[in-house]
Amino acid sequence: LGSWELNLVNNQLTWSDEVYRIFGLEPQEFSATYEAFLEAVHPDDRAAVDAAYSGSLREGRDSYEIEHRVVRRSSGEIRIVHEKCEHFRNEDGQIVRSAGMVHDITERKRAEEAIQHITDDLLRSNAELEQFAYVASHDLQEPLRMISSYVQLLAKRYQGKLDSDADEFIAFAVEGATRMQNLINDLLAYSRVGMRGNPFTPVSGEYLLEEALSNLQLTIQENGAQMTHDPLPVVKGDPIQLVQVFQNLLVNAIKFRGPEPPCVHMSARPAGNEWIFSVRDNGIGLDPKFAERIFTIFQRLNDRAAYPGTGIGLAVCKRIIQRHGGRIWVESQPDKGSTFYFTLPVKGTD
Template sequence: MALVLAGLAVGAVLLTRTRTEQARVTGDYYDATVLSDDLLTSLVDQETAVRGYALTRDPAYLAPYRAAEERGPADFATLQRKLEGSPQALDRLQVAARAAGAWQRTWAEPAIADVRTGGTLSGADLDRGRTLFDAVRREYSAYREVLGDERDEVRDALSRDVGLLFATLVAGALGALGACLALLAALRRWVTGPVEALATETRTVAAGDLHHPVHVEGPPEIERLAADVEAMRRGLLTQLGVLEAAKAEVEASRLQLEEQARELQRSNTELEQFAYVASHDLQEPLRKVASFCQMLARRYEGQLDERADQYIAFAVDGAKRMQQLINDLLAFSRVGRLSSGFADVDLEACLAVALRNLSAALEESGAVVTHDPLPTVSGEAGLLTQVFQNLVGNGVKFRGDEPPRVHLGVERAGDEWLFCCRDNGIGVEPEYAERIFVIFQRLHAKDAYEGTGIGLAMCKKIVEHHGGRIWLDTAAPGGGTTFRFTLPVVGPQEGAATAAPVTAAVGAAAQEGDR
């Protein structure tokens, strides 16, 4: 280790020197050489430009001269910074720069001014300019020679240091190799062997033999590691048992679900058959019974005693009620089963249709229906119209002494629209909040309020078919009844505005909902 540390210290010193010298050769001296060539080229372009202008009087020839004047000071300043570590080359550069400045001041600028004012340069003037520029070339050549000598010295030093660094690295590598060979035998005996044995045991377990115990002798650390692997093997064995039991349960559940799905399919088939029978086979004889009972009532009214007329009236009423029950049951069974597909539905239009259907009842009762601006949702227009018709119809049917007042409110609640249907009717006791949504459940005798008791059950099934909920708000302030229900928001919608009263107009015959 001492040998390695000593070699590293020497190598670090040599590496630092090598990096410094390399930076000077590839950085400062290279950049200085390139900038020097660029400056000399710029001076040659300037001299050529002045001579061309003197011979042709064309100002376009002076473009290289002026361009060199603009970038020359910046390039010269950069070159001086690069040569800050080379005083001799910097001095020679200053001499060359003074020679270039003398040529520019004493010949180039006067020559340009003389030609611009109409003068002509003689051959002697041109020779004098050439002589001055030859002096500039000589000074730049002397500067380049000094620069090249200094660069060669640094390059030679770099080569020597690289050789020393290589020799140091080779010696350090040989020393390290010897130390590694010495350590290898010990590591092989005390570390590598036990680790390989542990790896073999682990691979046996990883191959699937979880019942194979893991035990390795060696250093305490390796033995503790083997104990951890053995504990992990036992844990995996326990988890495998749990997973196998869970898999068996999942498989049993899957088989049970498949059996339930088959049962559900059979139930749906039977329900469709029942719907067909109810809509065709049951209604036809029922229509005959109702028809003949009505004929009996018309033809023999007054010919029998009062009790017989009452019995006939009961039979006619029972047949009609039975027919209505069958129709309502059919409509209830078709919700969600016979679907035309969801589309964007304007609830304003649905409410308008519902109010037209209820127009006779609204006019007869003097009811006033108000509502907030209603949004557009995704669903089936006919079913949503039925919800509004049943809720508003209930508010009109189960009214008190005052004329009915029904209000439909709506507000945004996260990803749902929350609707509220509030009336001033007779209300519903809180203990019946769940019962009223059960099919054919009625809170009043049929003589007090007509209907089959399927209206709110229909509303519940339609709302849930559209992904919403409906309930009786037993905590709403004031009298009357308040129903609330939700529908999903289908996209960005504006919030509900202030309600605007809408009084129902006379339209088609009313088709009321019921509790």
């Protein structure tokens, strides 16, 4: 951090050693005037720097600050600096002296540009992947529908008319086609989270839960599940996607049940500008070492035959919650149930 001082009476400019280093000059190479300083400023920034300083004097302001480039005379290297200046007045109120600080922010600016470049690349790559997933899944629908139709036709016409191996092979084909259809549908849902979201609006947590429970009415009855909840707040978000989060978490709580009928309880508590929701169950639980893995797409911890599914549901929940600026996590122990937590912004919070 360098410092300088300009006497406006005699146009004498004084620099600290650090300012000389930043500008790449030796004291004997510098005539120590305001005009000489402007010569060291990058040509494209010179007018703005002069306007900032001269304008502050003309308008009688006490200070100003500006970022600009300088060109080192010795090497031609361009550096970026942040300058801050204060003016001092005589007894008559006239500005007679200016003093300022010079901070070389080149490395910080380069780091910011690198981070921005990486961020832009990641956003572009993510958008391209979302588009690819959507197009690929969509384009796979028709050929898969045809395969599935013909396989089911084989099963209908020739079941029991061929040998037992043929029946088994046809059953495998039907199961595989059905599973692939489910995977494609879930992959489409996953890709749509970022592409087809609705604007955020205030929405009641009670409404979200009511919609999810209505969609799961048959599943709840078949499993004898007991669903309870505390009063739920109004939040800000995409109602359609949030219903999906509620529904996916409730489905998991019912699916991964233990020997007892499922008991699921939902609640929420305030935490600053967000609400922390929780979905607690009495199911089979999971090893804490898998607490992050389960939110990865296509990751499964349990046997498909015992617990059917594609392994996308929690990944979809994570993407939706992240789109809302929140977090999602789980606390669990084997055979002791699980509690899933996620955060959503308070109504009216940007």
